[in-house]
Amino acid sequence: MEKADRKTRLAVVAAMLTREPGKTFSLKIFCDMFSAAKSTMSEDIALLKNMLKTYGQGDIEVTLGAGGGVRYVPAVTAEQRAGVLDDIAEKLSDPTRILPGGYIYTVDIFSNPKYVAPMAEILAGMFIKTNPDFVATVETKGVALALFVARALSKPLVIARRDLRITEGSVVTINYLTGSSRRMMTMSLSKRAVSPGQKALLIDDFIAGGGTVHALFEMMKEFSVTVVGCGAGIVTRVPEKKQIENYKALLMLESVDMTAEKIVIRPF
Amino acid sequence: MEKADRKTRLAVVAAMLTREPGKTFSLKIFCDMFSAAKSTMSEDIALLKNMLKTYGQGDIEVTLGAGGGVRYVPAVTAEQRAGVLDDIAEKLSDPTRILPGGYIYTVDIFSNPKYVAPMAEILAGMFIKTNPDFVATVETKGVALALFVARALSKPLVIARRDLRITEGSVVTINYLTGSSRRMMTMSLSKRAVSPGQKALLIDDFIAGGGTVHALFEMMKEFSVTVVGCGAGIVTRVPEKKQIENYKALLMLESVDMTAEKIVIRPF
Numbered sequence: 001m002e003k004a005d006r007k008t009r010l011a012v013v014a015a016m017l018t019r020e021p022g023k024t025f026s027l028k029i030f031c032d033m034f035s036a037a038k039s040t041m042s043e044d045i046a047l048l049k050n051m052l053k054t055y056g057q058g059d060i061e062v063t064l065g066a067g068g069g070v071r072y073v074p075a076v077t078a079e080q081r082a083g084v085l086d087d088i089a090e091k092l093s094d095p096t097r098i099l100p101g102g103y104i105y106t107v108d109i110f111s112n113p114k115y116v117a118p119m120a121e122i123l124a125g126m127f128i129k130t131n132p133d134f135v136a137t138v139e140t141k142g143v144a145l146a147l148f149v150a151r152a153l154s155k156p157l158v159i160a161r162r163d164l165r166i167t168e169g170s171v172v173t174i175n176y177l178t179g180s181s182r183r184m185m186t187m188s189l190s191k192r193a194v195s196p197g198q199k200a201l202l203i204d205d206f207i208a209g210g211g212t213v214h215a216l217f218e219m220m221k222e223f224s225v226t227v228v229g230c231g232a233g234i235v236t237r238v239p240e241k242k243q244i245e246n247y248k249a250l251l252m253l254e255s256v257d258m259t260a261e262k263i264v265i266r267p268f
Numbered sequence: 269m270e271k272a273d274r275k276t277r278l279a280v281v282a283a284m285l286t287r288e289p290g291k292t293f294s295l296k297i298f299c300d301m302f303s304a305a306k307s308t309m310s311e312d313i314a315l316l317k318n319m320l321k322t323y324g325q326g327d328i329e330v331t332l333g334a335g336g337g338v339r340y341v342p343a344v345t346a347e348q349r350a351g352v353l354d355d356i357a358e359k360l361s362d363p364t365r366i367l368p369g370g371y372i373y374t375v376d377i378f379s380n381p382k383y384v385a386p387m388a389e390i391l392a393g394m395f396i397k398t399n400p401d402f403v404a405t406v407e408t409k410g411v412a413l414a415l416f417v418a419r420a421l422s423k424p425l426v427i428a429r430r431d432l433r434i435t436e437g438s439v440v441t442i443n444y445l446t447g448s449s450r451r452m453m454t455m456s457l458s459k460r461a462v463s464p465g466q467k468a469l470l471i472d473d474f475i476a477g478g479g480t481v482h483a484l485f486e487m488m489k490e491f492s493v494t495v496v497g498c499g500a501g502i503v504t505r506v507p508e509k510k511q512i513e514n515y516k517a518l519l520m521l522e523s524v525d526m527t528a529e530k531i532v533i534r535p536f
Binding site: 005006007008010011013014016018019021023028033047048051052053055056058072074099100101103104105106107108111112113114117139140141143144147148150151154155156157158159161162163165166167168169190192193247 | 274278279280281282283284285286287288289291301315316319320322323324325326340342367368369371372373374375376378380381382385396407408409411412416417418419422423424425429430431433434435437448458460461489
């Protein structure tokens with residue numbers, strides 16, 4: 001490629017980094033691409049970091065040394081965070097979402113990239129320091145959220161399944177009771193999915209009693225994997241005592257009143 | 269915000285557009301953000317489009333008139349496409365992936381954003397002209413691919429489920445036979461998920477006999493939804509006659525030889 005001017009370099013690097021958040025690019029890639037000196041590219045990156053920060057468009061992290069490079073972190077400002085969560089809380093407060101048994105219909109929110117991507121970016125920011133090897137979840141409703149968290153951290157996603165499928169190969173299966181409704185549930189994870197000694201970040205869409213996440217925690221133990229964090233989209237106020245202790249969440253479901261047709265949900 | 273110079277505007281707009289592919293931003297947002305005239309921002313967008321194209325970093329589409337604006341399309345070049353698909357085909361050719369019954373373990377590929385995101389961008393490019401209202405898939409293995417296609421097109425994802433869950437509300441359920449193994453399967457879709465008259469793009473990870481995709485097609489009919497396209501990650505060469513006729517795919521699985529421990533898979 002021929003030499004590019006600074007505004008071209010900045011724009012193209014901004015697009016490349018943002019397109020693959022969490023992925024580390026060596027400076028050399030950009031130097032070769034633009035026939036630019038390393039010092040020039042370093043200056044560009046510093047400028048770009050500052051520009052993105054000024055306009056609340058995330059952060060660029062620079063790591064030095066061998067294997068080092070630059071990566072985009074889709075950080076959100078406090079204001080953006082409040083905007084996203086208030087908007088989603090309002091949508092979820094719609095009483096037509098109330099289902100028989102006092103459940104809430106949330107599927108549309110938790111499978112729409114428009115809502116899931118910013119929620120995932122907020123969660124990813126909360127756990128980026130834990131440096132997990134992978135993100136784990138249980139199918140199905142939490143998969144989109146967990147996948148976007150994995151994307152923001154540039155890590156693979158591991159999905160524990162409810163049913164047994166031949167395409168998973170050999171699996172480890174555990175049975176457990178859900179925390180809220182005390183039903184017996186099953187989850188399975190392929191033996192090929194993870195390796196002993198890895199670090200897992202658990203992500204789920206909804207924590208009520210915490211039974212499912214606790215079971216996923218136990219599953220990780222079966223694989224000699226350390227759980228470095230647990231995050232959820234929504235957590236219920238009741239029961240206060242969950243089957244897991246340390247978790248972070250985006251929204252708290254205060255109450256669902258079927259008679260008054262009222263849902264109270266707010267940023268956590 | 270105070271006035272920003274051209275290189276700042278270009279870099280920040282590049283990051284904003286790339287961060288939310290498919291989303292249409294009105295020019296006014298940028299004019300306000302940078303205290304810039306509309307003509308200036310139009311020039312910037314034209315420049316940026318050209319820069320991204322030169323460096324194979326996707327495209328910017330401009331729509332005029334009321335409701336118009338600019339959006340990022342994560343287009344891939346023919347060379348990038350070949351690179352991505354050759355790499356994935358090579359990974360999937362690893363004979364240790366062979367499972368009992370001649371199945372292949374693909375879960376790690378289809379749940380890792382590193383592989384799924386570029387595959388989804390290629391698929392999204394194939395179907396962007398069909399302008400679907402949503403992307404539909406069947407849980408679980410294809411969810412990540414479908415979700416990233418939905419993200420690239422800035423549309424919601426709709427997931428048909430294998431089991432019945434109270435959190436889906438009222439559902440429509442259909443039973444069908446898989447094309448390959450002739451097993452009876454069930455899928456359900458929440459009545460709230462879609463509206464009559466909408467247009468659906470069907471995405472799945474794997475098409476063998478085509479029974480699952482065909483069933484999803486039938487499900488869409490139940491909801492008076494038009495199917496505008498059908499895309500898959502992998503399609504098998506055998507059986508040649510699938511239960512659906514029009515589909516596009518990224519990779520073709522030619523053969524799995526359990527005795528010789530050999531998998532042949534190539535870009536479609």
